[in-house]
Amino acid sequence: MGETGSKFNHSRWFSKNHRRVLCLGLKSSGKSAITASLTSNFPRAAKPLPEIGCYKFKVAKYTIAFYDLKGDEQSKFFWRHHFEGSQGVIFVIDLSDMNSFENAKQVLKELMNDLLLKDLPFLVIGNKIDLSQRYNKETVMGMLDIQREKEWELILTCAISGEGVIDGMKWLLEKMNSVS
Numbered sequence: 001m002g003e004t005g006s007k008f009n010h011s012r013w014f015s016k017n018h019r020r021v022l023c024l025g026l027k028s029s030g031k032s033a034i035t036a037s038l039t040s041n042f043p044r045a046a047k048p049l050p051e052i053g054c055y056k057f058k059v060a061k062y063t064i065a066f067y068d069l070k071g072d073e074q075s076k077f078f079w080r081h082h083f084e085g086s087q088g089v090i091f092v093i094d095l096s097d098m099n100s101f102e103n104a105k106q107v108l109k110e111l112m113n114d115l116l117l118k119d120l121p122f123l124v125i126g127n128k129i130d131l132s133q134r135y136n137k138e139t140v141m142g143m144l145d146i147q148r149e150k151e152w153e154l155i156l157t158c159a160i161s162g163e164g165v166i167d168g169m170k171w172l173l174e175k176m177n178s179v180s
């Protein structure tokens with residue numbers, strides 16, 4: 001008999017040093033720029049498959065399978081197909097576009113409550129701080145107004161210069177290690 005549904009045993013397919021991370025967020029928030037910053041800073045662990053948004057790189061002894069998914073309405077519909085087996089979530093918000101902020105907040109809230117993601121650590125990235133210098137961590141925390149028992153963190157980044165990106169990834173890796 002094959003394994004079905006949520007009983008699928010991922011540990012059979014992924015070694016204990018593999019971590020699977022979802023990178024989600026609205027269109028143009030900077031997910032691919034963050035992915036580029038990470039893949040240029042960490043050694044590649046396999047050839048990327050950009051057509052499915054999958055990149056593999058190594059951080060210390062861990063191989064990260066990093067899913068940079070598109071954020072347009074049509075693509076968002078398929079995010080769920082990638083949820084199962086993931087161990088950490090990055091959610092990117094464009095801080096230079098306040099018109100999309102409430103929508104981003106709503107999408108983030110839904111993801112944090114999703115049955116398949118609700119126990120995972122979330123790294124919320126407030127991106128494009130080079131274009132939005134009036135926001136600091138405290139103000140963005142207040143604007144997000146997130147009540148969550150499970151681990152989450154906010155980090156402000158500029159994906160173009162790489163500021164904050166590695167620190168964020170290291171935080172997420174540490175939290176994934178403590179729950180897996």
Ligand SMILES: Nc1nc2c(ncn2[C@@H]2O[C@H](COP(=O)(O)OP(=O)(O)OP(=O)(O)O)[C@@H](O)[C@H]2O)c(=O)[nH]1
Pocket residue numbers: 025026027028029030031032033034069070071072127128129130131157158159160161
């Ligand atoms: N100034 C500035 N521009 C950024 C930053 N991050 C991303 N961008 C730009 O924002 C645009 C969108 O970035 P992407 O990384 O393609 O956005 P995305 O979230 O992958 O978008 P989709 O894949 O379409 O959902 C590009 O022109 C990037 O160069 C940043 O920190 N600062």
Ligand SMILES: [Mg+2]
Pocket residue numbers: 031032033068069070071
């Ligand atoms: Mg992209």
